[in-house]
Amino acid sequence: MTGQGPNRMPKSSGLIPPQDSHALRSAAEAAAAVRAGKLTSEALVSACLDRIAQREEEVRAWAWIDPDQALAQARDRDRETPRSWLHGIPVGIKDVIDTCDMPTGYGSPIYEGHRPVTDAACVAQIRELGGVILGKTVSTEFATRHPNKTRNPHRLDRTPGGSSSGSGAAVADFMVPLALGTQTSSSVIRPAAYCGVVGYKPSFGLINRAGLKFLAESLDTIGILSRTVTDAGMLASLLSGLPAGPTTFTAGKPPRIGLCRTPWWSEASPPVQQSLMQCAERFRAAGASVTEIEFPAEFAELNAVQIRLSSYEFFRALTHERTRHPEQISDSLTRRIAAGGQVGRSEYEAAVAFTRRCQAWMADAMSGYELLMAPSAPDEAPDISGTGEPTFGLMWTLLQMPCMTLPCGYGPARLPLGVQLAAASGNDLGLYRDAVWAERVLASR
């Protein structure tokens, strides 16, 4: 192994939380301080706004933020009896999710200044739980791949990934402890991995989607970017009613892990490959059983099937925009939409049927594992001209399985790498428990 391997890289890239606001480290820590009367929501939100004031010019994570409005919410919360764990905690909202008191631009010039009249269900739920809607985080164009203005806070000439670009960058840069993202391909996992934070794409349908700008309704999934597994799992549990209890976020016995190189292993860079194998070793050393899982040969088609299926849906979901505002759609999305117009219904239905067969195979296979582990992205964050490749996210989205990326070190360019953990579809609580275990193992280095 050469000096280029991830094991020789520094543990930190230099992004450290502002000294005077340890509460920004995690939502759970802040929430405990709020409950104990040691921290006000106003102080917490102020710390976020201070950080944003210092860093936003470079990072460009926010599509819209109004400090006065955020502070007013915080002061209102400080006057109330706490409504939930989330009370007084600021949350960033990806700008493809409607907010009734902030503009929602869907990452497209077509919707610049657009102001919905209704909060998306998840936004209204966060308010109901006592959360503070801090602002709107930058999305790529309609949550597709065309980049927007955000930069990777670890290196400003690199992409934060997409499509949840602003959510990844803002959480990584300690601007906010929690942010909502969405994933149709790899739009939560990829930016989280590139920015070095936790990214969580729940089982399909866990978080209600009313008020989300649809791209591909059979795949679009609302997810969470955070700095800890617990923060992501707690927010999702509150929104969905998942019965997370006192032991949910306590590491249990070491899980049975399927090491999943995936059919796209050769597209992972050597440092990503090394990093995954090293994580496997560490999990083994901590007591987990880690055995390689082999997929049927046809699983190699999953990524192509995801693209076919989603393109068919893009073409229809964006009919208003592609017929009325074609000149305001990027060239790359225009090509993707046009390709979707060529996918016939029979081809679409074949893709759905294929997906169902793979889901059934996977449901059976998961009786042998609590977790699968796989790369989160093919490489460290590439340069700012794109948002990176969704290669290692497509399959889990298509199979509706809950997955999380955890930061697991740095690559040769001193940028974060992630390890992706997936559980059986519907087993989000199991994923939290085992991801907390994995997070602890990775932190013990």
Place this chain on the structure above:
Amino acid sequence: MTGQGPNRMPKSSGLIPPQDSHALRSAAEAAAAVRAGKLTSEALVSACLDRIAQREEEVRAWAWIDPDQALAQARDRDRETPRSWLHGIPVGIKDVIDTCDMPTGYGSPIYEGHRPVTDAACVAQIRELGGVILGKTVSTEFATRHPNKTRNPHRLDRTPGGSSSGSGAAVADFMVPLALGTQTSSSVIRPAAYCGVVGYKPSFGLINRAGLKFLAESLDTIGILSRTVTDAGMLASLLSGLPAGPTTFTAGKPPRIGLCRTPWWSEASPPVQQSLMQCAERFRAAGASVTEIEFPAEFAELNAVQIRLSSYEFFRALTHERTRHPEQISDSLTRRIAAGGQVGRSEYEAAVAFTRRCQAWMADAMSGYELLMAPSAPDEAPDISGTGEPTFGLMWTLLQMPCMTLPCGYGPARLPLGVQLAAASGNDLGLYRDAVWAERVLASR
């Protein structure tokens, strides 16, 4: 059998198309006339507007309509080379589906005068296909059961059914040949049956839902109300890319039909029961095999499961409205939402798992049948204080099966009765072919 049976009732209730506009009888007939240069879109839309001017004061099918705007669209279409079968044909849009140039009120006082900035995908697709958006048809409150202003055109003291109340009444009253509806419980099938028209709820997901106001996203399905099977099938094929060909709407050989009394047979009125058995006899006489299908005992829980599952989703989807505008939500919906707030995630997941088992059983069972036949509604349209019971729609929505109601006679109150036909999930083209066969048999009386 007494004189109260449906077989003794008149064939027509007196609702007949205006003499001077035979083109209003079906979209296919009008489309053929437009293509042949014998009818302009302007003349067709004018005929619709005339009928509406005569009848709307009594029927109240429209939430919003602007004759000048509709005529302007028609004249634009008349200047163009026809874009599709739908070119120049007027379509009514249920008022829970967004339109960018007409108000969209979701059937709720909260949204009175609300004007979305974007067309729903299906509306933009209809425009792209050359269709004319005639206006917005009345919905019940958020497509739930609380009645709105529409009356049954056959008898003004009776409900048109809901939630697609205006679409059912407008199509039945020859105000428009085609209208979009939505179904979460029985909201296409019930109003179509009560109003004596064809109602079609496609397989889940056939018509893209971007821009639909969500109620229960795992169930909400965009459907079509029309006066013929062909009209409904043609529009759905155009929107989805279903490969409908020249033989799709030509009756083939008689199907194998499963007679499906359902676990709720005792809730069907005697005339509805008689009507279904008479339809079965007529299908048999026309050469179909009709045999009774028996469900596993647990199928009796399907309706309760649908209500539990949808209520969990209502509670979340309507969070903005229930937290910000509780006083503008009807008492009945308030109760339903509150019940949804009591459904835990575990209970919801058990409902989903139960549903999947029943779907799998049904998929197997459907290898023995092309069609199932069942009641469309428990009775003739009841009085105007409600919208009738969704009893006979819940199961098919939950099982994601495509279904159609066809008018099949009249009940003792001289109101229409329907027979519901369902095909295997995903077999919408098969449903069209066999429903065309059934439609011809029912017309031959």
